[in-house]
């Protein structure tokens with residue numbers, strides 16, 4: 001089992017509440033002083049990084065024995081973090097091939113060759129996601145980005161040769177608690193091989209949800225093989241998903257091409273006719289992030305049957321008093337079949353039979369088992385705003401009970417890319433465990449609106 005409950009003087013993940021977090025940041029800086037330890041401005045720079053950053057935002061995952069530490073081959077606890085980082089090759093293969101080190105000691109040149117820096121520098125996300133689709137996610141995975149002060153502090157440490165001792169960065173930098181927030185929205189360039197889709201711009205009324213669908217046929221009769229998916233959305237989006245349809249959609253239900261189908265009418269009532277096609281949806285790819293660039297592992301591609309199209313699904317939740325504009329670009333990149341060694345399949349584990357009593361915190365658990373051996377290479381959770389924690393554990397076989405995935409943020413759950421994949425032998429399974437805080441005076445159940453709840457694990461896998 002993994003040890004995720006590490007004792008520490010301050011753990012923002014346990015507080016979860018951003019307001020509390022802000023109030024407590026003063027406490028971060030004085031953390032440890034009470035028991036007579038050295039004030040920050042008298043500590044070695046690396047010790048400040050360790051106690052103020054790694055210990056509070058990283059070691060719940062990067063701790064010896066955890067699945068996350070195995071996936072990343074990186075331990076950041078104070079006993080060995082320095083030697084794990086400095087003058088060490090990244091575990092990520094693509095970063096290795098690009099000649100990066102985790103942290104080098106040549107000063108400024110090392111900054112530009114530092115994989116650690118690439119992984120935490122939220123301000124440069126744009127470059128990170130567009131140029132390096134195989135670098136995984138920005139760290140901390142699933143949490144708030146590091147503050148600009150923390151980043152500046154780490155940057156100074158690297159520029160000054162990343163020493164284990166000595167003071168090379170100014171601790172007052174940590175007082176800057178601003179964080180990188182949103183990426184500017186701009187159109188994607190069309191893929192060299194594949195398709196580009198553009199939805200919108202469309203308006204979203206104040207204090208309303210707008211969920212819509214738009215069917216784009218693809219005029220190709222051969223199967224297509226999807227190797228990469230890029231999505232960018234104007235701010236305010238709850239999610240965007242590419243679906244396709246099952247083979248058995250009755251002809252009278254099959255939607256009209258190139259027409260916006262809203263899920264709710266002007267009175268906020270469900271439009272039943274637009275609900276039926278959803279019963280025949282097959283998930284292809286999607287995200288809750290304003291920007292996603294996902295590439296399947298080398299040799300792996302998702303197959304889409306010839307003649308099928310994509311049903312584009314956008315969901316905006318406008319919690320402001322002003323009209324909001326929604327807009328999305330999506331790129332589907334394809335490869336020739338000859339380049340495909342493993343055909344990817346979509347993992348879509350949906351627990352839709354539950355109720356969450358009012359004014360209570362409830363944890364739901366649901367197990368799913370597989371009949372064949374599968375290799376899972378992507379996982380991400382989907383739930384709505386009452387979800388406070390979403391965990392996935394392995395069930396059965398080697399590593400029974402291991403924590404494989406965790407999300408605390410319903411809006412932007414981490415998309416975990418697993419290379420090498422998690423292998424489940426035939427008969428083994430996954431346990432989904434999600435906790436919800438139902439602060440409302442009504443029972444919550446599964447439903448499509450952002451005010452209803454969901455408990456879904458999406459992902460991708462291939463069979464041998």
Ligand code: HEC
Pocket residue numbers: 053054057058059060061062068071072073074089090091092102115116119120135136137138139140141142143146406416417
């Ligand atoms: C919720 C778990 C989680 C948290 C919290 C987390 N990480 Fe990670 N980290 C991972 C996983 C999983 C990977 C491998 C997948 C990837 O790179 O996206 C990883 C990979 C990395 C890598 C790349 C290692 C390599 O050699 O390929 C670095 C560097 C890293 N994390 C640094 C950090 C730092 C610094 C923090 C805290 C600021 C942090 N992580 C917080 C889970 C986590």
